[in-house]
Amino acid sequence: MSGQSQRLNIVPTVTTLGVVKARLVGATRGHALLKKKSDALTVQFRQILKKIVSTKESMGTIMKSSSFALTEAKYVAGENVKHVVLENVHSASLKVRSRTENVAGVKLPKFEYFTEGETKNDLTGLARGGQQVQACRGAYVKAIEVLVELASLQTSFLTLDDAIKTTNRRVNALENVVKPRLENTISYIKGELDELEREDFFRLKKIQGFKKREIERQLAAAKQFAEEKVVEKVSLQKGISINAAHNLLTTAAKDEDIIF
Amino acid sequence: MYGFEALTFNIHGGYLEAIVRGHRSGLLTAADYNNLCQCETLDDIKMHLSATEYGPYLQNEPSPLHTTTIVEKCTLKLVEDYKHMLCQATEPLATFLEYITYGHMIDNVVLIVTGTLHERDVQELLEKCHPLGMFDSIATLAVAQNMRELYRLVLVDTPLAPYFSECITSEDLDDMNIEIMRNTLYKAYLEDFYKFCQKLGGATAEIMSDLLSFEADRRAVNITINSIGTELTRDDRKKLYSSFGLLYPYGHEELAVCEDIDQVRGVMEKYPPYQSIFAKLSYGESQMLDKAFYEEEVKRLCLAFEQQFHYGVFFAYMRLREQEIRNLMWISECVAQNQKSRVHDSVVFIF
Numbered sequence: 001m002s003g004q005s006q007r008l009n010i011v012p013t014v015t016t017l018g019v020v021k022a023r024l025v026g027a028t029r030g031h032a033l034l035k036k037k038s039d040a041l042t043v044q045f046r047q048i049l050k051k052i053v054s055t056k057e058s059m060g061t062i063m064k065s066s067s068f069a070l071t072e073a074k075y076v077a078g079e080n081v082k083h084v085v086l087e088n089v090h091s092a093s094l095k096v097r098s099r100t101e102n103v104a105g106v107k108l109p110k111f112e113y114f115t116e117g118e119t120k121n122d123l124t125g126l127a128r129g130g131q132q133v134q135a136c137r138g139a140y141v142k143a144i145e146v147l148v149e150l151a152s153l154q155t156s157f158l159t160l161d162d163a164i165k166t167t168n169r170r171v172n173a174l175e176n177v178v179k180p181r182l183e184n185t186i187s188y189i190k191g192e193l194d195e196l197e198r199e200d201f202f203r204l205k206k207i208q209g210f211k212k213r214e215i216e217r218q219l220a221a222a223k224q225f226a227e228e229k230v231v232e233k234v235s236l237q238k239g240i241s242i243n244a245a246h247n248l249l250t251t252a253a254k255d256e257d258i259i260f
Numbered sequence: 261m262y263g264f265e266a267l268t269f270n271i272h273g274g275y276l277e278a279i280v281r282g283h284r285s286g287l288l289t290a291a292d293y294n295n296l297c298q299c300e301t302l303d304d305i306k307m308h309l310s311a312t313e314y315g316p317y318l319q320n321e322p323s324p325l326h327t328t329t330i331v332e333k334c335t336l337k338l339v340e341d342y343k344h345m346l347c348q349a350t351e352p353l354a355t356f357l358e359y360i361t362y363g364h365m366i367d368n369v370v371l372i373v374t375g376t377l378h379e380r381d382v383q384e385l386l387e388k389c390h391p392l393g394m395f396d397s398i399a400t401l402a403v404a405q406n407m408r409e410l411y412r413l414v415l416v417d418t419p420l421a422p423y424f425s426e427c428i429t430s431e432d433l434d435d436m437n438i439e440i441m442r443n444t445l446y447k448a449y450l451e452d453f454y455k456f457c458q459k460l461g462g463a464t465a466e467i468m469s470d471l472l473s474f475e476a477d478r479r480a481v482n483i484t485i486n487s488i489g490t491e492l493t494r495d496d497r498k499k500l501y502s503s504f505g506l507l508y509p510y511g512h513e514e515l516a517v518c519e520d521i522d523q524v525r526g527v528m529e530k531y532p533p534y535q536s537i538f539a540k541l542s543y544g545e546s547q548m549l550d551k552a553f554y555e556e557e558v559k560r561l562c563l564a565f566e567q568q569f570h571y572g573v574f575f576a577y578m579r580l581r582e583q584e585i586r587n588l589m590w591i592s593e594c595v596a597q598n599q600k601s602r603v604h605d606s607v608v609f610i611f
Binding site for chain 1: 328331367370371374375378380385388390437438439440442443446478479482483485486487490491492500549550551586589590593594597598599602606
């Protein structure tokens, strides 16, 4: 990434300034919301993690006890009880359904199991071992419960992990890239606008000065003209030269004795 | 003629009785079981077993060893012993030995029939059958679509034919639950075996009728307890009880109407031999009932060896081996699953 805080390449006008300001406001608000979402997801994440640890431990013990129940059943009902049960089954009676739950905006999958249909194996081991076979069945049903729960917990864990990473990425992007960029753009636009204003001002001032000098010059020209007119009149009246009249006028102002 | 077997038994049965008694002395003792219970891994178990009769069967197994492999190899030994005895036997001992395996045959037939019903592969099913219960035409069971065909094509040639007449008329497989079929067949088998032993007479009849009655009663109790709360009706339940044994007929009447364990206990406590078994259980608990039954069975089987010149020793030997294999399976599973504390829950010491 070249230049961490570049600015956008747009024309620095007042309208674009307004647009970029609005975007900055949006970015700030989005940043705050996403941060909240990330925090909520992290809380959920920690809870799920705790549950996973405890479920895994219980699964260890339950699987152990269910394998032992199987051994007891095999002891009493004979080694073949496994084959007898397996051959007698043609569709599963315990099935798993999945549905999605919405947690802080993230869709998490959840699994739950349900029993479908009666099992025909109620009478297995009728002559010997029936009790142990049913106990084994119960133990394995419990094991399936725990396994299904563990499966939903683990998938939620992975999905949440993903969601948290994405959200955090967005938060960081907003904080470190988008907002500085927008702020830089705003300051650039403002700078450009200020400069334009200064230029305008300078131009104005210059023109004003120009105009003032123009006016003074014109005033001076008009005065000169008026003076010359007077001199001409005097020279005409007195029959002297313009220069002499001119001198007369100019000195006359100093000589008090001469009265005309 | 009871009492004069000593004169004539050894002519035909002497060699095999000696063989069976030799095998019996090779069964694992309490010391062996104690050693096995101390093992930490399955390799330790394999090492301990290599010093027993199971040695040659296990020594070629690569580690990591699996519990099912151990059980398989031990069963293999049992099958080999049995086959050796069978081919040396004359009538009627040969028929007697075959009778012992009909139970496994029934299990295999039921397994293949259910598997075929649900369209499983035949080869896979054959691998899952118990080796003692195999017979030649077993693979053709897979082609049958309903019971009529099954009977006509396959079963009529097997020794199980007479047992099927009780439960099959023109019903399709689906109508009757597989377990009910299995238990009906087993009931017919037990009754047939009982009659055969009675025909043999003498010490065999006496000892075998004791053992078979115990088996029948035990099945009746188990069926009652396991069918509490299921869809099995009382009449169906009654149909599955055998028509001999200590509980016949009054015990069966009472068992048929039992609705929970305590009622069963109440019924059984009227019969002294079973009173002691039920005294071991506390109220409302039935998990240990199976183990209690196994212990009682082992006691009776060991008593069968006390007498000579009868066929009961063969039956007792086969059953004791099966119990031993069960013990080995239990110990290996406990060791493999790290549940050493439960090892002594279910091991039944034979001596």
